[in-house]
């Protein structure tokens with residue numbers, strides 16, 4: 001069963017068309033690598049999967065439910081099980097790490113203060129962030145900010161995670177760290193889409209790839225299938241010949 005399915009998705013802004021018939025699906029527990037040049041609409045597509053953008057045409061299914069025309073209220077239900085780790089982290093600057101992590105729990109659950117403290121403390125441990133609960137985002141390194149962003153996206157234990165460039169700008173140590181976090185979540189059965197320009201990370205964690213170009217998915221398949229095609233767009237992308 002497809003957990004995420006996009007059919008003939010069209011999206012534009014004013015006169016500018018970004019997507020003209022994008023289709024893809026992700027099965028339970030799979031990680032799909034969504035790659036493509038800057039400005040090809042990767043973030044717009046992810047945002048559409050949690051209802052932050054509306055399709056002009058086409059359909060989106062989440063766990064076999066057609067969510068395309070959902071109301072904001074219905075999308076809020078979907079956002080409990082679909083987490084979006086925003087490009088750039090999108091932490092609340094005026095809140096501490098603890099407050100950032102507590103936010104989704106306070107918004108969406110009825111947990112007690114004690115339960116919230118307990119959950120956050122275990123999350124901080126899992127993400128290697130112990131001792132940082134009282135710090136503000138501007139007091140954290142880039143790598144820590146990314147980890148706090150991911151930790152926050154995962155507070156509600158989502159079934160689906162959309163990662164938007166989770167390793168951009170990170171050193172190899174922190175990149176490795178994020179790869180391990182993603183792999184651990186995969187082991188727990190989480191279904192995901194990873195948008196990235198970091199091909200080593202994509203190959204380390206993704207089961208298959210979709211390449212966005214000219215407003216559609218040009219190629220999709222496993223790394224094996226795509227690596228062996230010498231004229232493959234993804235092959236060229238990996239070699240750095242396209243961007």
Ligand SMILES: Nc1ncnc2c1ncn2[C@@H]1O[C@H](COP(=O)(O)OP(=O)(O)OP(=O)(O)O)[C@@H](O)[C@H]1O
Pocket residue numbers: 013018036037038039040041042043044045087
């Ligand atoms: N709210 C918006 N209003 C108008 N245009 C938008 C809006 N959001 C995105 N766009 C345009 O849509 C196109 C795709 O943007 P998007 O951010 O999805 O690209 P991307 O593939 O994520 O790029 P990058 O790899 O640089 O993050 C861009 O041309 C962008 O300017």
Ligand SMILES: [Mg+2]
Pocket residue numbers: 042043044087164
């Ligand atoms: Mg983007």
